Amino acid sequence: MPNKTAQKNHDEMFPNHVSTLKQTDPEFIAVFDNFAFDEVLQHSHLDVKLRLKVTLASLIAMQCLNEYKAMVTAALNVGVTPVEIKEIVYQAVPYAGLGKVFDFLNGTNDVFREKGIQVPVAPQSTTTPETRADKGLATVRQIVGDGVDKMLATAPANQKHFATFLADNCFGDYYTRTGIDQQTREMLTFAMLISMGGADPQVKGHVAANHHVGTSKQTLLDIITVLLPFIGYPRTLTAVNLVNDVLPDKEG
Template sequence: MDLYITDPDFTERFEYFAFTEVPGEKNQQLDEKTRCMAILAALMGCGSVDAYKEMLPKFLENGITPMIAKEIVYQAVGYLGYGRMLPFLNITNEVLEKKGVKLPLDSQAVTTLDNRLEKGIEAQVEIFGEQMKEAFKTSHINRWLAANCFGDYYTRNGLTLGERELITFCFLMAQGDCEPQLIAHSKGNMNMGNDRDFLIKVVSQCLPYIGYPRSLNAISCINKAVEK
């Protein structure tokens, strides 16, 4: 359905805000690749299947490669779960195939089933500090977190650890009710060089897609991470 026909007043104002005012806001701008990555992750986080399907083809022409798109979707499974991630994987495959991209893409995996825990712990330590060396021993969930979320996905080629922390921040910010994790990953972002000002820019660029309440909550979590 063409919203220009059915809802012209709304469409005029939303598109001006989302595509002109927000990207052009002084001191809140991001490079196009980073902005697109953040928005795609935020759309997944809030379960916005239709908007993701609308935006992905445009972003594939503005700094997002097929590999980057796939890596964002793969990493989402640890933060959204397979049930919420699968529609986005299917849409991504459909969009890429329509663009003539041959699937599967080249593998970006670097761990094996034998070393995924070890490599996942190494990634956790690099992001969060030495205290993570023993965290996996505290419960089976924390062992899975190290081996699966970090060992299976964070270790993959294609995105830097800083970029992976960025998209995790966006997953958490957009889905809401994840304040403890959002504070922790705000700190993880800062450890990776994504400072407070950068994260505020990320929130600002995602605001049209996730709304004001979750954006303001995210800013509060960023500030709490700074205080800690």
Template sequence: MDRIEKSKEKFQQLFGEGVTATHTTDPDFQDILSHFIFGEVFYQGNLDDKQRKLITLVVLATNQTLPQLKAHVSAALNVGLTPVEIKEAIYQCAPYIGFPKTLNVINEVNEVFKAKNIALPIESQKTVDEDNRFQKGLDVQVEIFGDVIKKMQESAPSNQKHIQEYLSAFCFGDFYTRGGLDLKMRELLTICIISALGGTEGQIKAHVQGNKNVGNDKETLITAITHCLPYMGFPRTLNALACVNEIIPEN
């Protein structure tokens, strides 16, 4: 099957028989888009369609491309992702893109869910409380990054220690410990989010090592970053790949 046939088959699987406005107004551009994303990128590497749709959602969330995001929420449901998995992927964005942008996305997701008669709120995935969120978050940090985390906390200037504490309690305690997505998927989504942000090479390198530590190999990282390419462009894709190659050199 050639890429054009592949793209038609994949597009129908994801979006049904519907067409976008650009099919009518800009057919050449739509053909380039569809054939590249759904005929080439979707078939590169070792990720399944569910993983790919979660990656797509977080990159669109990061970019705040909300009209496209709504269509991809429906596509995510079409390939078998649960409302919990979709919501958890979006929640995972909050420490990196901030609350306002995340709330923008949550509102769009909720509109799709309501239209499909998915009851809200969905079941809670919280696993921590006020007494243990810091320690549970620190435990996850150490699992991902190793003992360097404790050294970072110890060496932080006194007027900045609260930032390290927020990282443990908020970023990792409030989010990474939640159910719905496993640690490998959360860490893979995180590297896609920060790659899409741009200008985050230091954090990308840290999360390349973190992904490796939790079991996401170089092939998986390359596939994930490649899947981000149509949504974030070549400059940020190439920057992210350079970070991967620096931390995990080719043999």
């Protein structure tokens, strides 16, 4: 059986819920819940809402649809809003790609309908086709500095469109949306990148971006900590090393 603390934390997310696995695999559930919902949480300072937000982002990146749908219910139970959940899904598109995110759009809508939540949710876009490029470029400068400007200035003609896409699509279409603030979007992006693997340069770029918008190294380590039970040790330890590469601890 999970210990009392693990059970309490689990019940906060899933009140009055009896897990099927608790009946079929009680030893496993005891080990997992004691670790994920007690021991791990002793080493993280994230509030429960942020913890669920980064978990949803991570599960999208890893294509864990069934667990994602369960965690959408948990997120709603602890007070994450339907708008915030939809924005997490939308934020995943420029990083995981629509091919991976499409099922999660439908899965989110399925859970919302089951809960009686009306879709579509309130619109959050702040740009138009005419303004998305300029607003996106202004936003990317706020978050990551002049990297896209340098790409626009130096990229070969047959590659310059990638820098344009970063400005008008990645940042202009997504980061300019309301519903979730820019700092949270950066934390979600970090959670997705460390969860999907194979994107080490981008992880390092978004460690720096998180730091630039005010997210501390400790918060990034807290995010890695709460995701460990879901993403496993190889990606966890890789993420810790990448954070340390960009933000080394000060000596003395």
